[in-house]
Amino acid sequence: MSQYVSRFRRTGAGAGPARLRFPCAQRRPRRIAMLSVHTSPLHQPGTGDAGGMNVYIVELAKRLAAINIEVEIFTRATTGGLPPEVELAPGVLVRHVDAGPYEGLAKEDLPAQLCAFTHGVMQAWAGHRPGYYDLVHSHYWLSGHVGWLAAERWGAPLVHAMHTMAKVKNAALAEGDTPEPAARVIGETQVVRAADRLIANTAGEADELIHHYEADPGKVAIVHPGVNLERFRVADGRAAARARLGLPQDALIPLFAGRIQPLKAPDILLKAVAVLLDERPELRTRMVVPVVGGPSGSGLAKPAALQKLAAQLGISDVVRFHPPVGQDQLADWFRAASLLVMPSYSESFGLVAIEAQATGTPVLAASVGGLPVAVRDGTTGFLVDGHEPAAYARVLREFADHPHLVDGMGAAAARHAQLFGWDTAAATTADVYTAAMQEHRRHVLSHHG
Secondary structure: OOHHHHHHHHOOOOOOOOOOOOOOOOOOOOEEEEEEOOOOOOOOOOOOOOOHHHHHHHHHHHHHHHOOOEEEEEEEOOOOOOOOEEEEEOOEEEEEEOOOOOOOOOHHHHHHHHHHHHHHHHHHHHOOOOOOOOEEEEEHHHHHHHHHHHHHHHOOOEEEEOOOOHHHHHOOOOOOOOOOOHHHHHHHHHHHHHOOEEEEOOHHHHHHHHHHHOOOHHHEEEOOOOEOOOOOOOOOHHHHHHHHHOOOOOOEOEEEEOOEOHHHOHHHHHHHHHHHHHHOHHHHHHEOEEEEOOEOHHHHHOOOHHHHHHHHHOOOOOEEEEOOOOHHHHHHHHHHOOEEEEOOOOOOOOHHHHHHHHOOOOEEEEOOOOHHHHOOEOOOEEEEOOOOHHHHHHHHHHHHHOOHHHHHHHHHHHHHHHHHEHHHHHHHHHHHHHHHHHHHHHHHHHHOO
16 A cells, blocks of 8 residues: 555544634724735736635625624726725625736835825725724735835724745745845734734734844734635535536546646646656656636736646647636636646745635645645645655656545545634734734823823
């Protein structure tokens, strides 16, 4: 029996994810300002800079509104003619802020527009009474700088979520990828010091904040992201999903879904498939490798690089490239796949890993960032140390030789994903807000004697 099959059989169900809970104060916030400078919650994940953070903001905001915390999301307008305000859901308002040209502005150019963005946020706030926003929740370091000023101006606490960190990304760069600039490292360090609370996706991310940025451990709260369990579910199963997508019923289908950039390492999957087919050419007739997503980040410099790599490896006949899809169709791609493959060099959590598992699909992932929390190694999928294509090829071969792994691990994956509902994430986040407000009030009172 192979090492992978034996690991699957002997690993039992474990306890749910640990969560940091805070004692309740007198009240939760009534209304918060949420900041997302560089990417709009209205953008489709998988395009441009839109990805897991967009899903995170949308789902969290909706669930917060459901527990009577109104959310106003400030984001940069990226096309002309957008309405100043869009109701995303009851209790969730998206405000578009003019800051720089609508199109053609790279994320790396946005620091020069933070002053304009902050001005827009202040203008929106100017018409309200003092205390209109109880708290500021910023996402990513660019938003953190705007939140820093807004929170001080409004006399409100600042809660910040890093999502990714420059020092962590630079320590695990893909070959040929561009390192994050020193200006970002400095900016992140400033935001960490300014925030009243820092939200980390996992205990590992909390440790990175403390180790790399000297964050105060007492300010770091761990809140695992959730998954939309109404959308991402087993539903009518793998066979029906394959029929809808025109995929062969008996094929081995390792799926990549996400932004196409060196950080996410879709090239590792293609190279692993090439290694496997060199060893086992008979698998070529029953293998389909979908790549669902669009170029992003440093991948925009060579948007056709992955197609060229597939041709160079001689596997263009088994690889199918698809543009980004909406969340409902993405759920069908997850259901249809034999497994999701995530060979990323860095992931703060890896939401798509939980989304795929919720549909009953196991995950093969790099053992980096939050993925060891998202994936239970040997039970809901397999984790690989490093990024050697041959290591991924070995796991793919196990799924080819032991088809029962797909259904067995998939059933365990669906159960595991139930631990990650957004309702739980929102309730825990609300506790973080409450603790931040309580401490902020104490600080203000002590400051005034």
